[in-house]
Amino acid sequence: MSTSYLTGLNNAQLKAVTAPEQNLLVIAGAGTGKTRVIVSRIAYILNEFQDPPRSILAVTFTNKAALELKERVQKACVGINDLNMLWAGTFHAICARFLRSYCFAANLPASFTIMDPSDVKRELKHIIEPLNLNLKGAELNKLLGSVSETIFALKEKGLRAQQLLSSTRDTQYEITRRFRSELTFDEFVQIYLKYEEFCETVGAVDFSELLLRTCELFNKHPEILSLQHRRFKHILVDEFQDTNHIQYKLVQLLCGENCTVMAVGDDDQSIYSWRGANYRNMPNFLRDFKDAKLIALEENYRSSQNVLDLANSLMSGCEDRLSQKVLQSQKGAGQVVEVVECPNNYQEAQWVASTMSLLHNAGVPYQEMAVLYRFNSQSNPLENAFSTLGIPYNIWGGLRFFDREEIQNSLAYLRLAVNENDNAALLRIINVPKRAIGPSKIELIENIATEHHCSHFKAIELLLETAKDPAFKKAYAAKAKSFKDFYDLVLKIKENLETQSLQEALHFIHEQTGLNDFYTKKDKDEGKNSLEGRVANLKELEENAARFEEECKVNPILDSDGNQIAIPLLFITNTSLVSGGEINSKGEKDSLQDAANLSTIHSAKGLEYQVVFVVGFEDSILPSAKGNTLDEFEEERRLAYVAITRAKEKLFLSYCNMRTNYQGTNYTGPSVFLTEILKDVNKTHQKEQLPYKERSVSYSRYD
């Protein structure tokens, strides 16, 4: 038996990896080899405990992380059979799979589809419009945002509309606060009720519903839950600081008598609390999971000590920490951290670009350099400066592959063919490309649907039937004609799914619905060539489908009766949840090869670069001016911490005295965090009487 998965681990890591079967909370500071520990622990479970892969459930924050984990486990566990029985995925993907398997018990149709947030908004608009709230378009849109966010947040707290009816005044206030005065509590509850009703009749679930529905499934059906308890002996959860209420509940539910959980996370890197993440789930874990043991990883393999000194000093100012970690570098002091003062944000951008250019000439590849900022809006001057100097760059955090309009539209056809009740999908594409079905005709369909309590698609069918009747022929003939093509098209797609491969079916959709022609024209108008345009993305989707189909054949997913679940269904589920290929904000499919990285701090989480520029280290930027409470302030501190700890060799921090953006011109200045850190560092410098050039932090001004 090989134990190579243990070599090279430090003491703390070894302790975590080789711990007996018990609940474990691993606090893994930035760059301390967290993924390594998870992979090694899985290898240890398989080799030492001799438990089969199917007894392991590994939960990650993103699909990308799940994929990476699976690959690394495969490498570390050569010779172990049935590795594909190991479950690794996000909470959402895992729940979707449970719901597919137990759809009947979960009270969902076998063909249930998953709505993305834009579908949800479109439906909420339908629900809210008849209320005649007298809102301007933009205001209505903002309200739609708040309402959908609120519904998601409530579901993730486990609250359905029905339960809100008996909620306390405090809860009611918490909810209505989000809508200013545009919506009363009762109005909101009515909307929420109607929305749930819509989802129910249509057989569609939103992202939050996946989690809530699965929780309810297990609570209502202990026999199904005990099946899981019999299966899962080891649950590993990565990024535990980013779990929310319902995800924590799910872990509790899934953890049976003979199961232990390894929760891995870093409370210092919790930067998503505004989305419902609760880092206090980490201390709660110690309280709620029997005999849970705590292990902290502090040996850092990523950054030099000079970088870590800043990070440590920044976090020492934070009160609410699970453990007062002090990160120790395994790489030595390293290069000086440079703090740079700039007159304004345009100069700052110029300074970044020219410094990068110098570093590149000195041999640092562009892809090893990153500029991190608090707001997307800060990227603009940087992009200009980069273009002027001819520095190639990629912007992260732009539109993702499966969020793209053309992909969503293509998938909507597929969704409708799979589940004709999916009204959200129907409304999305009934007039894309244009086939002369405007608002008035859609209203007609909606009226028929309401009247007959049926789906929109059925309503079209009814309309076409009625139009055949000579008595109505005149009245309906003109209107019916425009629906006929659409109706036949969807039926044909349905038929194709029975006989053709998924790839072929998608190809048919792209050709026959006119999507390809529509986007070919659009690509041309926008001056896109055949490689970077929307048509190319549709092609990519077809190829994606082919790959997916292959995978399904190798590793089929079964329902509770042991039957294989239909591939188109799985594809829809998968693509709704998987963010796809890397796309930069310019919509280019393939990112540039040796290109510098521009990113918000949030989307840089988990990444690392040789050289990092953190720009806009200013009050009202970092920390953001939006935060008022102490909690919000401390989250900004953690954000700064995440930014700093992305750097492997060289870190630059910059701030401006004056900043011009759409709001106008503001006089800014160094961030409180910066003054805090520098005070600390300077103290050390003085104490050790270091000459200026040996100091760990240098300070300069750029004009």
Add this chain to the structure above:
DNA sequence: GGTATAACGATTTTT
């Protein structure tokens, strides 16, 4: 029903 222009609002974002 489709296209040009005005008006508005703008933390952070994964699933």
Add this chain to the structure above:
DNA sequence: TCGTTATACC
């Protein structure tokens, strides 16, 4: 400044 969406007009 930029992107989205409502409206006015053909």
